[in-house]
Amino acid sequence: MTKLLIPVLGDQLTHGLASLRDVDPKDAIVLLMEVVEETRYVRHHPHKIILIFSAMRHFAAELRKAGWTVDYVELEDEGNSGSFTGEVGRALERHRADAIRVVEAGEWRVQQALAGWETEFGIPVDILPDDRFVCPLPDFFAWAGKSQHPVMEYFYREMRRRTGLLIEPDGKPTGGEWNYDRFNREGPPDKATFADPEPFRADTITKEVIALVERRFSKHFGRTEGFNLPVTAKQAEARLDEFIARRLPLFGTYQDAMLVGEDWLFHAAISTSLNCGLLDPLEVCRRAEAAYRAGHAPLNAAEGFIRQIIGWREYMRGMYWREMPKLGRANALGAHRPLPEFYWTGETDMRCLSECVRNTHDHAYAHHIQRLMVLGNFALLAGIDPHQVSDWFLVVYADAYEWVEHPNVIGMSQWADGGTIATKPYAASGAYIDRMSDYCRNCVYDVKKKVGPRSCPFNSLYWDFLARNEDKIGSNHRLRN
Ligand code: FAD
Ligand code: DLZ
Ligand code: SF4
Numbered sequence: 001m002t003k004l005l006i007p008v009l010g011d012q013l014t015h016g017l018a019s020l021r022d023v024d025p026k027d028a029i030v031l032l033m034e035v036v037e038e039t040r041y042v043r044h045h046p047h048k049i050i051l052i053f054s055a056m057r058h059f060a061a062e063l064r065k066a067g068w069t070v071d072y073v074e075l076e077d078e079g080n081s082g083s084f085t086g087e088v089g090r091a092l093e094r095h096r097a098d099a100i101r102v103v104e105a106g107e108w109r110v111q112q113a114l115a116g117w118e119t120e121f122g123i124p125v126d127i128l129p130d131d132r133f134v135c136p137l138p139d140f141f142a143w144a145g146k147s148q149h150p151v152m153e154y155f156y157r158e159m160r161r162r163t164g165l166l167i168e169p170d171g172k173p174t175g176g177e178w179n180y181d182r183f184n185r186e187g188p189p190d191k192a193t194f195a196d197p198e199p200f201r202a203d204t205i206t207k208e209v210i211a212l213v214e215r216r217f218s219k220h221f222g223r224t225e226g227f228n229l230p231v232t233a234k235q236a237e238a239r240l241d242e243f244i245a246r247r248l249p250l251f252g253t254y255q256d257a258m259l260v261g262e263d264w265l266f267h268a269a270i271s272t273s274l275n276c277g278l279l280d281p282l283e284v285c286r287r288a289e290a291a292y293r294a295g296h297a298p299l300n301a302a303e304g305f306i307r308q309i310i311g312w313r314e315y316m317r318g319m320y321w322r323e324m325p326k327l328g329r330a331n332a333l334g335a336h337r338p339l340p341e342f343y344w345t346g347e348t349d350m351r352c353l354s355e356c357v358r359n360t361h362d363h364a365y366a367h368h369i370q371r372l373m374v375l376g377n378f379a380l381l382a383g384i385d386p387h388q389v390s391d392w393f394l395v396v397y398a399d400a401y402e403w404v405e406h407p408n409v410i411g412m413s414q415w416a417d418g419g420t421i422a423t424k425p426y427a428a429s430g431a432y433i434d435r436m437s438d439y440c441r442n443c444v445y446d447v448k449k450k451v452g453p454r455s456c457p458f459n460s461l462y463w464d465f466l467a468r469n470e471d472k473i474g475s476n477h478r479l480r481n
Helices: 036-040 046-065 084-095 108-115 117-121 137-144 152-163 204-217 233-246 271-276 281-293 299-323 351-363 368-382 386-396 402-413 430-436 457-468 470-476
Strands: 004-007 028-033 069-073 099-103 125-128
Touching: 004 084, 028 046, 028 084, 046 069, 046 204, 046 271, 069 084, 084 108, 084 117, 099 117, 108 117, 108 125, 108 402, 117 125, 137 152, 137 299, 152 299, 233 271, 233 281, 281 299, 299 402, 351 368, 368 386, 368 402, 368 430, 368 457, 386 402, 430 457, 457 470
Parallel strands: 004 028, 004 099, 028 069, 099 125
Antiparallel strands: none
């Protein structure tokens, strides 16, 4: 009888994971490993480390309850080698396992390590596709073909047809159109009640992990205070319920809005749970569709939300695996300036930036438009090295993994791939930020001024960006101004 070792990585915390299916728990050891290499390849925000360690420990307890034998290696266990490969090697000796079964890694760098295990350990290693995504990678590659610019919108329609989400019995999109984005560009509401995500009470496991992270990672950007991320599937479900009930109805309308002191607005705050496996993307989309069909949320909200998940999220993952490793080195605009210090301190008079850095520091979170049109836009306009920008995004957000961060940052936001992911750069002057937020009303700079004292820096940077890159961005002139 073969004795299987099943390593489960920190973003694979799903009970229906492919490697845990069709195996008799009696014939297998499940291995979860806290390893220094993963905590240090970038200096993650403390909330992210708390999230992963606490969720891993909770998941291990749930697996044991379900009858699995779990070998859990804690970060400070004696002899911890500090790497996935080192810990798999040690576990093979401990358990005398004669085969490994593992789900492919989310990140290129980790997948390279997994691919070396068969040679390293001299036993069969079965690497299974990660079927928690809606679109299998071979299907994505087939869809994208050889196209230089596979367009997200067409991929998204494919995913709608494939899943049947918001598709009528005659095969047509619900409401007659595929995309209701034109209803989703409202500036900030004058009056609105924002229902911030409900707090979870930290249990003993989470408290122990917080103490560990304070001891070991207190110098990282961010803080341990205010940790409020779901660490179990049950908590993630509760966060989703609360979003559907209280925030989904206005999600679409105010999706792009930004307000001083409002850190979540009508966003879902579920990306950390989707990305480490506590929520299933299709299930989440079905919930949004059901809310629309029950008359609880309008079509522009449900469609806009579903598009983010089966459209953008799946497209970004497909593009990551299609474009790596060259995406990791891309710098089409030849941008080489260092990242300004205020990305770490928040100390700048530019209110939009100081506010988005504060939000990021406090919660390891910022919503899409803060990331794209403030933090990313400034770096793009100022000519910051896209790899320094990418490292910053990987450090500061609790939902960041290379597979989703690289295409969003290096591709969409910094246009360093030369337009493979985004046809035109997401470059905008202060006018865009003014339209979508109340930041400018609370800023020492004058957003209406293009030159002279107190003129908004985004304005001069925007025109300089266009002039500097005319040969590269050509007819994509006057971008998102
Ligand atoms: P909502 O706004 O409520 O959206 C719902 C869900 O849609 C999200 O949870 C997410 O799973 C999905 N989604 C929306 N947009 C995208 C997108 N562009 N790519 C992938 N999924 C998307 N998302 C990450 O998960 N990790 C990252 O490291 C990350 N880095 C980003 C960097 C930049 C520069 C930009 C512009 C976007 C980035 N995103 C990233 C996408 C998006 O900003 C976050 O998914 C979102 O802010 C998470 O918050 P939410 O759950 O409240 O999302
Ligand atoms: C993000 C993270 C951190 C901080 N620590 C660990 C860890 O100690 N053990 C682990 O299994 N996973 C961790 N993770 C998540 C991994 O980085 C993630 O699973 C890989 O990047 C996927 O390729
Ligand atoms: Fe940002 Fe310019 Fe507005 Fe100030 S005036 S908040 S710098 S866009």
